[in-house]
Amino acid sequence: MTQIILFEDQAAARFLPLAWTRPVFDLRCGLWTLCEAIEQSYGQKASALFVRDFLAEAVRERTGLPVNRAPSEGMVLLLNGRLLADAALPEALPAQGTPRRFVNEEGVLLGAWVDGSVLAQGLAAVEALPTEVLSWPLVAWPWELFQRNGERITSQAQGWPLGQQPDLVGVHLLSLSDIFIHPTAQVQPGVVLDATGGPILLEAGALVMANAVMQGPCYVGPKSTIKIGAKIYHGSTFGPHCKVGGEIEETIIHGYSNKQHDGFLGHAYLGEWCNLGADTNNSDLKNNYGSVSIWCEGDWRDTGSMFVGLLMGDHSKTGINSMLNTGTVVGISSNLFGGSLPPRLVPSFSWGGADGLSEYRLDKALETAEKVMARRKVVLSDAERRLLTHIFDSTAAERNNAQGTLG
CATH class of the missing domain: 2.160.10.10 (Hexapeptide repeat proteins)
Incomplete structure (x- = not known):
C-alpha cells in the first residue's frame, strides 16, 4: 500500500492563532479537516506527518503516527496539507510513475512521488526531483476556510x-x-x-x-x-x-x-x-x-x-x-x-x-x-x-x- 505523508509548509504562519495548537491540515473546511478530506480522496489514512517542531510531541500523542520522521524505504506520496482535496486529486497527484515533484504556477510544492530514502534526508531533498507544474487549489488564508x-x-x-x-x-x-x-x-x-x-x-x-x-x-x-x-x-x-x-x-x-x-x-x-x-x-x-x-x-x-x-x-x-x-x-x-x-x-x-x-x-x-x-x-x-x-x-x-x- 502507498505510504501517504502530509506536510506543513511555510504558509502555516498565516493560520495563527488557529494553527498554534494544531497543524494546518487539522483545520476544518466542509465536513472534515483538510487531512481527513485528503485521506477520503485516496481511500486510506496518512502514515506519517511533517509539522512544525513545537507541535511534534502533541501531534505524535494525538495521532500515534510517526512525526517529522520519514520511512527509510519504499515509495511515498508526499502531500501539502493545505490541498483542497476531492475525488479527482489522486488522478492529478498520482502515487505512481517516475519520482517527481508537483508544484503550482507560483512554485508552491503541492506534493511529490518520492522514495522514502530520499525523503529521509529532509523535505528539501525533493527539490532535486524532476518538476511537474499542476493547477490545484490550496487554502491560502484562514478566512478562506469559512468562505469555502x-x-x-x-x-x-x-x-x-x-x-x-x-x-x-x-x-x-x-x-x-x-x-x-x-x-x-x-x-x-x-x-x-x-x-x-x-x-x-x-x-x-x-x-x-x-x-x-x-x-x-x-x-x-x-x-x-x-x-x-x-x-x-x-x-x-x-x-x-x-x-x-x-x-x-x-x-x-x-x-x-x-x-x-x-x-x-x-x-x-x-x-x-x-x-x-x-x-x-x-x-x-x-x-x-x-x-x-x-x-x-x-x-x-x-x-x-x-x-x-x-x-x-x-x-x-x-x-x-x-x-x-x-x-x-x-x-x-x-x-x-x-x-x-x-x-x-x-x-x-x-x-x-x-x-x-x-x-x-x-x-x-x-x-x-x-x-x-x-x-x-x-x-x-x-x-x-x-x-x-x-x-x-x-x-x-x-x-x-x-x-x-x-x-
Whole structure:
C-alpha cells in the first residue's frame, strides 16, 4: 500500500492563532479537516506527518503516527496539507510513475512521488526531483476556510446517504433528499431543516432542540447540540461535542466549544475549548461596506472580502454581553469581558477588554484548561501542557507590543 505523508509548509504562519495548537491540515473546511478530506480522496489514512517542531510531541500523542520522521524505504506520496482535496486529486497527484515533484504556477510544492530514502534526508531533498507544474487549489488564508465551507459541505456530502432520516414527529424537512440524520441523532418537534440551499447532515448523537431553524449547507458533528430556537444560516460546520445557539452564519466551530446563548456569530472560525458568554455578538460587516482587514503574519492584511468576523484560538472565552469588532483575532487562552469593543487584535494569554489587556498567568490558564477539558472527560496531558507553555513563551512579545499593533 502507498505510504501517504502530509506536510506543513511555510504558509502555516498565516493560520495563527488557529494553527498554534494544531497543524494546518487539522483545520476544518466542509465536513472534515483538510487531512481527513485528503485521506477520503485516496481511500486510506496518512502514515506519517511533517509539522512544525513545537507541535511534534502533541501531534505524535494525538495521532500515534510517526512525526517529522520519514520511512527509510519504499515509495511515498508526499502531500501539502493545505490541498483542497476531492475525488479527482489522486488522478492529478498520482502515487505512481517516475519520482517527481508537483508544484503550482507560483512554485508552491503541492506534493511529490518520492522514495522514502530520499525523503529521509529532509523535505528539501525533493527539490532535486524532476518538476511537474499542476493547477490545484490550496487554502491560502484562514478566512478562506469559512468562505469555502458551504461549497465543501455540498461537494463532500455527495458520498453520504442523503435522504436517510429516522421517524420524526412535528419536524419540518424541506428537500428531504438532501438531508441526512443519523439513526442516533435526535430532532425535537418544531424544528425546521431547510436543505433547499444545500445539504444538512446530523451526525451520531447530535441533538437539535425544539424550534431551531437550520439552513443548508450545514454539518453538525457527533454529540453536538443545537439549542432551542437557534437560527443557523447557510455554510456552517460544528465539530464534535459543541453546544450551539443564537444566530450563526457561515461559521466553523472546530469542536468541544460552546456558543449556546443568544447573540450573533458570523463569518468566523472558533477553535476548541472556547466559550462565548450569553449575548456575545461579533460584527462581520463594516459600516462603510468596505473590505475587511485582519491581523495576519505580523500586519493588517486586506482580505478582499466584505464579510469577515472572528478568528478565535483554542481555550479563549468571552463574558456576557461581549462585543467583537469586524475582523477580530483572538489568540490562545484569552479572556475578554466588558460591554465595549475590545481591540481587534487580542494576543494569546490576554485578560481584559476595551479598558486594557493584561497578561493571563500561565498557571491560571493551565488550571482552567484542565477543568474545562475534564468536564468532557478529556485529560490535559503533559505534552499539551508543554505545547501551551511554548505558545505562552512565544507570544510574550505580542503581549508586550500590543499597544503598538492594535487596529
